Amino acid sequence: MKKVGKPMFFIVAAIIIGLTALSFLGVSTTYGDVPTKYIKGVDDIRWGIDIRGGVDVTFSPPEGYDATDEEMAAAESIIKVRMVSQNITDSEIYTDYNKDRIIVRFPWKEDETDFDPEDAVKELGETALLTFKEGSNGPVVIEGKHVQEAYVALDPQTGNPVVALTLTSEGATLFSEATGRLKGQTISIWMDDTKISEPVVNDQITDGNATISSPNFTTEEAKDLADKINGGALPFKLQTENFSSISATLGLGSRDAMVTAGIIAFILVSIFIIIMYRLPGVIACIALMGQVAGSIACITGFFPNIPSFTLTLPGIAGIILSIGMGVDANVITSERIKEELKVGKTIDGAIDSGFSRTFAAIFDGNITMVLVAVVLMGAFGPPGSIFARLLAPIFRWFGSSATGAIYSFGYTLVVGVIFNFLMGVTASRLMLKSISKFKAFKNPWLYGGVKNND
Amino acid sequence: MINIVGRKKIWFTISSAIIIVTILVALIFSVELDIQFRGGSIVTYSHSGELDKGDFAKTIESVLGGEKVSIQEQRDVTTGEMNLVVTLSSKQGISPEKYGEINDALWAAYPQNNIEVVSTSNVDASIGHDFLIKSVVAVAAASVLMIVYIAFRFRKIGGWSAGVFSVLALLHDVMFVFAVFVFFRIPLNDSFIAVVLTILGYSINATVVIYDRIRENKRLLGTKVSLAELVNTSINQSLTRSINTTISTVIAMGTVCVVAIVYNVSSIITFAAPMLVGMIAGAYSSVCIAGPLWVTWQEHKLAKKHG
Numbered sequence: 186m187k188k189v190g191k192p193m194f195f196i197v198a199a200i201i202i203g204l205t206a207l208s209f210l211g212v213s214t215t216y217g218d219v220p221t222k223y224i225k226g227v228d229d230i231r232w233g234i235d236i237r238g239g240v241d242v243t244f245s246p247p248e249g250y251d252a253t254d255e256e257m258a259a260a261e262s263i264i265k266v267r268m269v270s271q272n273i274t275d276s277e278i279y280t281d282y283n284k285d286r287i288i289v290r291f292p293w294k295e296d297e298t299d300f301d302p303e304d305a306v307k308e309l310g311e312t313a314l315l316t317f318k319e320g321s322n323g324p325v326v327i328e329g330k331h332v333q334e335a336y337v338a339l340d341p342q343t344g345n346p347v348v349a350l351t352l353t354s355e356g357a358t359l360f361s362e363a364t365g366r367l368k369g370q371t372i373s374i375w376m377d378d379t380k381i382s383e384p385v386v387n388d389q390i391t392d393g394n395a396t397i398s399s400p401n402f403t404t405e406e407a408k409d410l411a412d413k414i415n416g417g418a419l420p421f422k423l424q425t426e427n428f429s430s431i432s433a434t435l436g437l438g439s440r441d442a443m444v445t446a447g448i449i450a451f452i453l454v455s456i457f458i459i460i461m462y463r464l465p466g467v468i469a470c471i472a473l474m475g476q477v478a479g480s481i482a483c484i485t486g487f488f489p490n491i492p493s494f495t496l497t498l499p500g501i502a503g504i505i506l507s508i509g510m511g512v513d514a515n516v517i518t519s520e521r522i523k524e525e526l527k528v529g530k531t532i533d534g535a536i537d538s539g540f541s542r543t544f545a546a547i548f549d550g551n552i553t554m555v556l557v558a559v560v561l562m563g564a565f566g567p568p569g570s571i572f573a574r575l576l577a578p579i580f581r582w583f584g585s586s587a588t589g590a591i592y593s594f595g596y597t598l599v600v601g602v603i604f605n606f607l608m609g610v611t612a613s614r615l616m617l618k619s620i621s622k623f624k625a626f627k628n629p630w631l632y633g634g635v636k637n638n639d
Numbered sequence: 640m641i642n643i644v645g646r647k648k649i650w651f652t653i654s655s656a657i658i659i660v661t662i663l664v665a666l667i668f669s670v671e672l673d674i675q676f677r678g679g680s681i682v683t684y685s686h687s688g689e690l691d692k693g694d695f696a697k698t699i700e701s702v703l704g705g706e707k708v709s710i711q712e713q714r715d716v717t718t719g720e721m722n723l724v725v726t727l728s729s730k731q732g733i734s735p736e737k738y739g740e741i742n743d744a745l746w747a748a749y750p751q752n753n754i755e756v757v758s759t760s761n762v763d764a765s766i767g768h769d770f771l772i773k774s775v776v777a778v779a780a781a782s783v784l785m786i787v788y789i790a791f792r793f794r795k796i797g798g799w800s801a802g803v804f805s806v807l808a809l810l811h812d813v814m815f816v817f818a819v820f821v822f823f824r825i826p827l828n829d830s831f832i833a834v835v836l837t838i839l840g841y842s843i844n845a846t847v848v849i850y851d852r853i854r855e856n857k858r859l860l861g862t863k864v865s866l867a868e869l870v871n872t873s874i875n876q877s878l879t880r881s882i883n884t885t886i887s888t889v890i891a892m893g894t895v896c897v898v899a900i901v902y903n904v905s906s907i908i909t910f911a912a913p914m915l916v917g918m919i920a921g922a923y924s925s926v927c928i929a930g931p932l933w934v935t936w937q938e939h940k941l942a943k944k945h946g
Contacts, residue, residue: 303739429760439904446898450891509891513884546851550844557840564777
């Protein structure tokens with residue numbers, strides 16, 4: 186085993202304390218009136234709708250209508266546009282292409298006092314009204330029913346992605362007349378009351394096959410526009426299969442209660458573990474703090490490559506549960522250290538074999554928790570999540586879950602377990618090895634052995 | 640050293656008794672499924688002043704064309720006032736339009752009572768059914784994963800049987816979690832599935848630590864001792880760990896449970912309480928059921944070979 190020097194304890198402890206402070210407080214500056222976030226803290230946590238209130242709704246095409254994937258994508262894009270036009274920027278929208286369902290979750294707007302889920306839901310599911318207007322807001326040229334389909338194509342000359350439109354014969358006649366008249370001017374495309382594009386008419390289009398191009402169109406942007414145009418040409422109205430809502434005041438009280446529970450649990454577990462294991466117990470508490478900080482960091486989007494995650498009430502319960510389970514690695518090793526001391530090993534030797542001999546058990550135990558947490562996330566997560574895709578061969582014939590709160594529990598459980606492994610094994614070993622080098626900490630009693638009287 | 644393997648009859652009897660009683664109670668009183676699984680509608684209203692529940696129900700029923708609704712009172716977490724929880728009897732859920740009509744009728748009938756919607760929950764029966772099947776598949780998939788993993792990791796000490804028996808011990812834990820739902824008359828919901836999956840991992844985790852010790856001791860002691868003795872020694876060596884880890888998780892989950900009860904966070908109570916029971920059952924089954932059961936099986940196999 187590598188030599189661990191005396192300063193190591195302070196290095197590891199400082200890193201953990203630093204991580205804790207940063208992940209909880211975040212780093213932001215306010216220059217004039219413009220606040221800039223460098224690192225996100227707990228204030229930036231995106232709370233689930235079970236906490237801050239909101240609506241959870243599942244839409245589907247009318248019964249008996251077998252929608253194509255394109256139609257579902259188009260329907261999703263309508264909802265997205267409507268969300269933005271209602272100033273709801275924090276929505277989650279998932280489309281289940283196997284079951285033809287669209288799940289939408291959105292919180293109440295912050296200034297909203299009149300919580301009316303029924304109106305919001307009704308509005309989202311309405312058939313979109315697509316119009317092509319003269320200029321930026323002139324008379325209507327053609328409507329959604331005149332568009333047969335819109336799709337992404339490549340411009341044969343430039344190779345850039347464009348949106349190709351196929352119009353119905355009635356649409357082609359109307360469009361031919363308008364494009365003849367408006368050459369050099371613009372035609373704007375509207376969904377409901379939102380303008381989604383305003384291309385310039387280059388030529389008269391007589392055959393009903395138009396293309397919309399832009400020098401800096403990406404394929405995604407082109408697809409997005411095509412989806413929206415298709416959305417306006419959808420032959421069906423979305424139906425509400427499920428909807429649930431919760432008022433904005435109910436959940437916040439519950440959240441505060443759960444946060445209190447978390448703090449109490451942390452303190453109680455720390456007291457217990459210090460009484461049971463003395464010095465390794467203290468080390469375990471520092472490691473536990475690191476574990477909680479790591480979990481929080483994975484939720485706030487602290488690490489640049491891990492996006493932020495919605496935290497729900499069961500999600501908080503998951504963090505607390507991982508506090509309880511988190512000391513397991515330390516319990517296993519501390520127990521072993523005690524045992525090794527009993528058979529006459531030196532402190533150094535006992536710590537070494539305490540960690541090396543228990544590694545397999547801790548690893549196996551953690552793997553089983555990771556496996557169930559992944560299944561949990563797959564079962565309760567949105568259809569597009571990585572875990573759902575991983576488990577798609579098993580779940581593809583069953584619909585998406587009727588609830589979103591549990592997904593967050595799976596997530597906090599899995600990050601809790603991973604950080605527990607890092608902290609309980611690596612960080613704890615480094616800290617314990619280094620602190621045992623100090624003369625003051627050479628008494629076996631501190632490690633659960635017999636008191637040293639010399 | 641405590642002779643845990645030797646007292647296996649006691650453990651098996653206690654566990655079987657609890658499981659049988661649970662099944663009987665479940666069969667006699669039947670277990671309800673939450674609307675997440677069976678479909679249906681629940682709406683919670685807050686109000687001020689006094690309201691007659693019967694009249695309130697009649698107002699809603701008249702909009703629904705005579706469909707029966709049931710009403711319960713529940714204390715609000717934040718306001719401390721009593722809310723009315725309305726459950727519709729239909730399993731199909733209601734449309735947002737119908738729901739709007741109900742609210743309009745209530746506002747018209749009780750203009751003085753500041754009636755507001757606190758929460759609504761509306762699930763279509765077919766989605767609920769799909770979700771139920773998916774949940775069951777998830778539990779089955781997780782169980783299979785566990786058996787395969789244990790079989791692979793412990794192939795030197797008879798992995799497959801070790802895997803199967805640890806999952807049998809799991810079924811035992813699941814029955815204990817189920818018992819909480821049965822005895823407290825909580826409808827089976829997504830919490831049930833989440834708890835079952837978590838207990839699956841938790842209990843296997845505890846069992847793994849013991850199997851790991853068995854593996855190590857087998858290497859150290861070889862065939863010098865009997866299988867029962869080997870397993871019993873291993874269980875005892877890891878007993879303090881099993882107890883202490885259980886205590887710390889019980890402290891954590893117990894705190895959640897107590898706080899949830901004090902503040903009446905019902906979605907967490909139905910989650911934390913079964914979790915707590917499952918954890919205790921999980922620790923107990925890892926120590927008293929999984930190992931002894933496996934010994935019984937191995938001895939039975941041995942007896943067959945020689946007999």
